[in-house]
Amino acid sequence: MKTTDILIFGGGASGLAAAVTAKRIAPNYHVTILEHGKRVGKKLLATGNGRCNLGNVHFPCKDAYSGTVVALLPEIDARTEDTKNFFRSMGLLCRQDAEGRLYPRSNQASTVLDALRLSCCSYGVDIICDCEIQSLKKSKDTFLIETSLGTFLAYTVICTPGGVAAPQTGSDGSLFSLLKVFGHSFTKMTPALVGMEAESKELKILKGVRIAAAVSACSSNGTQLFTERGEVQFNEHSLSGICVMNLSAKCNHQNPAYLSLNLLPEYTAEQISALLWELYAARTDWKLEDFLTALFPKKAGFALLRYAGIHLPQDAPVHQLTPMDIEKLTRCCQNWRFTVTGRGDWKEAQVTCGGIPLCEIDTSLQSVYAKGLFFAGEILDIHGICGGYNLDWAWHSGQYAVNHTVKYLKERGGN
Template sequence: MTASVSSYDVLVIGAGAAGLMCAIEAGKRGRRVAVLDHAERAGKKILISGGGRCNFTNLHCRAENFLSENPHFAKSALARYTPRDFLSLVEKHGIAYHEKKLGQLFCDHSAQQIVDLLLHECAEANVTLHLRTQVNQVRHSGGFELDTITPQGPVTFHAPALVIATGGLSIPRMGATGFGYDVARQFGLRVIEPRPALVPLVLGEAGQRDWCQLSGLSAEVIASTSTPGAQRARFQEKMLLTHRGLSGPAVLQISSYWRPGASLTLDLAPRANITAPLLAQPQRDISKARAALREHLPQRLADRLITLAPPSSFSNRALEAWEEHLHHYRFTPTGTEGYEKAEVTAGGVDTAELSAKTMESRIPGLYFIGEVVDVTGHLGGFNFQWAWASGAAAGRAV
């Protein structure tokens, strides 16, 4: 069957947060834009985000909230499209929202409202959306040509500008693929090895035996890691024990920085002086140590620590060492729960290959935005803000 030909000014592959934002900004400038996606509906990952309410941005967004081999790369795009800019769109569409904590903004009702907002803005900007469209080949010759299979049959799309907004490898059940990395490599662009991020960590057999019987228990901790050659990080939030290891916001945050073989350090009682009452008593024993722990930790966690890591003795020096141990308790995860449970993918197209202002690669007319780029946000709306900001940067340049 002979393919029909469709020509546009801009082709965007990926109908997620970044791709739709890019299309909106380009369309508002009078560009003829087509968005292509293999899924049957737009914004599938938006719909499941934030427990179905979409944590669509964070009021306190800064470049420091992102992990990248170039920690300065995100500054330009983030400065030119801010949380307030997206909030103006949310308010324009009458979407009720609330701040949950730490600047995290959620819809009061449904993530579908954010998808509807984007689709409405696309329609106003005359953006054409092609869903259930499989891109089989990308060629570059006097512009970009995409050989595709659409519900109507084979179509070759042509445009002078191509934007890759296909996301990462996380949540494969939602249709995630490595397509964007493959395109980058096809054009000789460096890709930093992708890995699961914002993902639960798995403990080995001994760790599971010692800790996972407490599955469902949570406590506030400070999680930190210092993998050689990686950025240092620490987060104070809740930890959750699971049937396989560790999760909860503190662990998800630190997982983006953790590397296989590295240890994870938890301060199990932030700001607490656990041994102060013991040191003040002439009579000290294990029951008093347990009682001191229970003052600061959930009872089951305190009792498990007394079993696994009791004081070596009750001298002042031993109690001081025990206190230090509880504030620097080490785990060595054996791995992560993988892309199936990862909220995002770290790594991606090397920022050294891209313009920080426009997101254009060193291949003229080829752009990369959103999660496919080596910019990974912390938990709490930062990855959405990167999608809006990088999408807007490219949309204003194509």
């Protein structure tokens, strides 16, 4: 039987941050990470398209997060080191972009993982990979954990197995059923930061096109629920891009009835109409397929004509458009609708909407059912939009949970 003071389940972002912090504030405690993958931090390597958008200077901006655990953000922010300093202390420099997103100076996600992994090694954290956790039990003040690599006795446990998004990176929810032994439940879980599946005849033409727009998620009665600006990417059966992914996160478990694209959000209807008439005059003998190329990619312009119900042949001259056609086009530029039929699956999702709810933890991220059991990261019912907010949550909650874990151990007479 191996004995440890702090046993961390899962060597992802929050687990590694917790391990580093534990050794900094309590170097004498024995800290062990149990990871079921072959290596720790697999998901980190995929973040930010391999560049790792590791935080945002606007953390803990409440508007960027959803879920019951959002209520704890101010307290957690106040009691933890900010992301730039946390990584600087491991010798990793960050750069900031115009929107406040933080990236490693090296622009490589692997350097973020290395900073954490090598710090763990220098501090003497035991990292045990390829380890399947089979059962959890609490007896008096200790936890007994049966694993494929033998039994562990731990004085405290920090649970950081992530959610269920991108299970190919290790976060497959395999720990969830074991936690039910203590009475824990999970709110409904839905893939978030993911593309929206949509139905529209024009998607066939639009496949592969990218276009800037203000995208609104709308309910069936036409109410605009949320609006995001950015680049929309069209696929044959779905829309994606950061703005669409953010809408999937903001809408939580509910899919909008449709997405409405405003392709010219900087113009009023009158200005768009004037612009179209200007193009009409300048391109009057051109082919219809070239009419809107001043504003949009060629395929997008042509798909918009079809959406507006203009079925003239592609090579018809522009002057065949009627004033009614220009009016319809004006309206469609501002409200191009795509009926939402679902959202991308767990494999494509970047985060989990849902998790262990606020009512099952106290303000120190400790289980209300099992003293000495703490949580951090995506397993909790909180998720953020794109921009570094999810990793910020992972680092901050990892640090915070471990601060309280150490306090808990010290109160029980640990050194």
